[in-house]
Amino acid sequence: MEGDSEKERAAVNLSRYALACHASGKPIKREDIRGPVMAGLNSRSFRPVFDLANAFLEEDFALKMVSLPQHEKKAARSDSANANASKTANRWVLQSVLPDEARER
DSSP states (O other), X not given: OOOHHHHHHXXXXXXXXXXXXXXXXXXXXXXXXXXXXXXXXXXXXXXXXXXXXXXXXXXXXXXXXXXXXXOOOOSOOOHHHHHHHHHSOOEEEEEEOSOHHHHTO
C-alpha cells in the first residue's frame, strides 16, 4: 500500500507537469501522466493524486484542471460503451479560478 508521502510527491509532480503543459499550450493527457508522474503507484491512486494536485494548483497558483470535451468516435460501439467512455476524462487544461475583477487589473 502506498503511503501519503508517495501520493503527495506524485501530486507535486502532476502539478509541475500541468504547469509545463500550460506554459507550452498543450493539453494534459492521462496517458502522459501514467509513466513519470505516477511511477510506483497503482491506477487506483490516480483520482486521489489528481484531486490533491488540483488543490495544490488552486491554492498556490489560482488554477485548476478542467476536462476537455471528448470527441465522439463514429466506430460501431454499443450505447453502454459510449456512456462509460464519456464519464472518464482523459485530457485537461488549466483554467484560472480568479474572479473577473482580479484578472482585469
